[in-house]
Amino acid sequence: MSDLNIEYNEHKNKFINSTVNFQFIFQVTKCCEYSEWVSVYKKQTTSDLYKNIGFQFAGLSPLTLYGKNKDDKKIILPNDDTIISDFLLQYPTFFIPIYPIPYQVIYRIYYDDGHNHEHPYHEHNHTLSSKN
Numbered sequence: 564m565s566d567l568n569i570e571y572n573e574h575k576n577k578f579i580n581s582t583v584n585f586q587f588i589f590q591v592t593k594c595c596e597y598s599e600w601v602s603v604y605k606k607q608t609t610s611d612l613y614k615n616i617g618f619q620f621a622g623l624s625p626l627t628l629y630g631k632n633k634d635d636k637k638i639i640l641p642n643d644d645t646i647i648s649d650f651l652l653q654y655p656t657f658f659i660p661i662y663p664i665p666y667q668v669i670y671r672i673y674y675d676d677g678h679n680h681e682h683p684y685h686e687h688n689h690t691l692s693s694k695n
Contacts, residue, residue: 588669590661606646608645
């Protein structure tokens with residue numbers, strides 16, 4: 564392997580390990596079932612998460628982000644200065660890793676952009692506000 568390949572792989576591995584230690588990765592799923600991974604530092608705010616997702620999705624900021632528990636109840640992530648790690652700790656049943664060990668911890672959150680409201684999750688009236 565060339566020196567550039569070795570250096571590249573070392574930096575890639577360091578970056579991935581750093582991501583695990585200092586960032587959350589969310590699989591952001593739109594109502595059409597399209598999804599992408601978005602990362603945010605653990606000490607950033609939920610408002611920062613909304614901004615990161617807006618950047619990731621070509622400048623289209625979500626109207627609402629939310630998590631769902633096993634009973635299909637929703638918890639809306641506030642678009643404010645709430646620290647993301649604090650929010651996840653406060654509502655652990657809504658943010659369970661999607662993939663099993665040994666995969667990296669990735670949480671699913673849902674992205675409501677106000678379109679395609681024929682998706683089944685719009686039929687539920689189980690929304691919780693994090694402010695309650």
